Amino acid sequence: MKAVILAAGYGTRLQKDIQKDQTGRFEHLQDVAKPLLPVGGCVLISHWLRALTQTACVDQVFVVTNALYHEAFQLWAQEFPSVQVLNDGTRSNEERLGAVACLQLAVNHFAVHDDVIVIGGDTLFKEDFSLRKFTQRFAELQRKSEDGNLVLSYQCKDEETSKYGILEVDSDFRVQCMKEKPLPAETHSRSACPCFYLFSRTTLPLLDVFLKEKETRPLEERDAPGNFLSWLITRRPVYVHEISGRFDVGNLASYTECDRYFREQLQNPDVYLI
Template sequence: MKAVILAAGYGTRLQRDIEKDQSRHFEHLQGVAKPLLPVGDCALISHWLRALSHSACVQQVFVVTNAHYHQAFQLWAQDFPSVQVLNDGTRNNEERLGAVACLQLAVNHFAVDDDVIVIGGDTLFKEDFSLRKFTEYFAELQRKTEDANLVLTYKCKDEETAKYGILEVDSDYRVQRMKEKPLPSETHSRSACPCFYLFSRTTLPLLDVFLKEKETRPLEERDAPGNFLSWLIARRPVYVHEISGRFDVGNLASYTECDRYFKEQLKNPVLYLI
């Protein structure tokens, strides 16, 4: 099994917040890619590498970044022999390829023909998440059909449905449809879906099909990984694994909340995510 960490974003909202912050407490974070932000005792992305390095099922980790942050990620990766960093060639937010195209780039560049864990580089989870349990459930699904895919979900509040992709799931925990930022009245579900997926090797060729279909459409229709997931649901079985919640580092407020949790509330750092 391989892992791809999507880290090619430019963090424009966060950088804007840091520039506007009058306390000047966060000046040292100017120009730092979100996955490399210090969270607790290490960089955000290092929490994932610690867990993945303990997992016998993941042999290689590919980190897709951009030309602007490429050198910083190369320097970070020196501490992790299993990591290979891929530059998507873009230098600003307007040039960005989009998350799905970055995933496709990694799959094609490294000739990946294996099941792939896809991780949003600005996302962490609460302590009930276990990489071991997640991959064990995937293996169970794969014994039934090699086309099975597995994604995470957590319950959001009524007023939050309009912020996320919401999954509608049947009694077998199979996803029936995904609604993008629906009003609470437009769906009975409150199952939000973060960027953390386990795609089967048989699903990977569909990245090319999806992007070919969308090549003339605006970037917004092929940028977010949830767009591919929504398209995939009608073509491959997708199941959910439930967790209690996540940290999504999008702006300065969400970053400080995440960092505070890891410094003050994390109960078992040694086993976190494992």
Template sequence: GYGTRLQRDVASDSSGKFAHLAGVAKPLLPVGSCALISHWVQALTSCGFVDYIYVVTNALYEAAFQEWAQKFTNVKILSDQTRSNEGRLGAVACLQLAVHHFKIEDHVIVVGGDTLFKEDFSLKEVQKRFADVQAGSEDSCVVLSYLCRDEETKKYGILEVDGALQVCCMKEKPLPSDTKSRRAVS
């Protein structure tokens, strides 16, 4: 993405406190001692079942991600070559781009680069749940979601699920009146 809201907020901040964040991609924002995405790289690397981390970005932020990635031996960067929010490919198309470009023939964990995880989040538990689901059907997948407030539906993708928590539909940033669900995915 292009961080349109973030960049608008940074530009409109009259205090100057956040001026250094102008033009910084959300995943590269500092969280604690390093960039947000670095926390994911550390978690994915230490879990023991992730071989490579593929980051798909746009042409605007590609150089910044290439520079950041030099710290990691298992991170590969790919640009979707888009230069505007209007021309962006979207998450699914970017996933397909990475799978084809890097010739990925294994399971894939997809993480939004600007996603924070709570301290009690466990990749091992997600992997265990995925293995359980796969035992029932090899074509199955696991999608993580969380509940959001009514006014937040227009900020996230919202999953509509059935009684067994199987995804029936995903709505991209709907108004609260457009869905009964409050199950957000980032």
């Protein structure tokens, strides 16, 4: 199994917040990629590498970043022999390829023909999440069908449905559809879906099909990984693994909340994510 960490974003909201901040407390975070932000005792992405290494659930980790942050990620990756960093060649948010195209780039560049864990580089989870449990659940699905895929979900608040992709799931925990940022009245579900997926090896060729279909459409229709997931649901079985919640580092407020949790509230750092 392989892992692809999507880290090619430009963190425009966060950087604007840092520039506007009058306290000076966050000046050291200016021009730092979100996955390389300090969270607790290490940078955000290192929490994932520690867990991926200790569980031995993958044998290679590919990090897709951009030309602006490529050197910083290469320096970070020197600690981790299993990591290879791939530059998507862009230098600004306006040039970005989009998350789905970055995933396709990694799959094609490294000739991946294996099941793939896809991780959003700015995302961490609450302590009930376990890589071992998640991959065990995937193995169970694979015994039933090699086409099975597994994603995460957690219960969001009513007023938060319009921020996220919301999954509608049947009694077998199979996803029936995904609604992108619906109003609360537009769905009975509150199952938000973060960017963390386990795609089967038979699903990977569909990345090319999806992007070919969408190549003349606006970037917004093929950028977010949820767009691919929504399209995939009608073509391959997708199931959910439920967790209690996540940290999504989008702006300065969400970053400081995440950092404070990891410095002051994390109960079992030695087994976090494992």
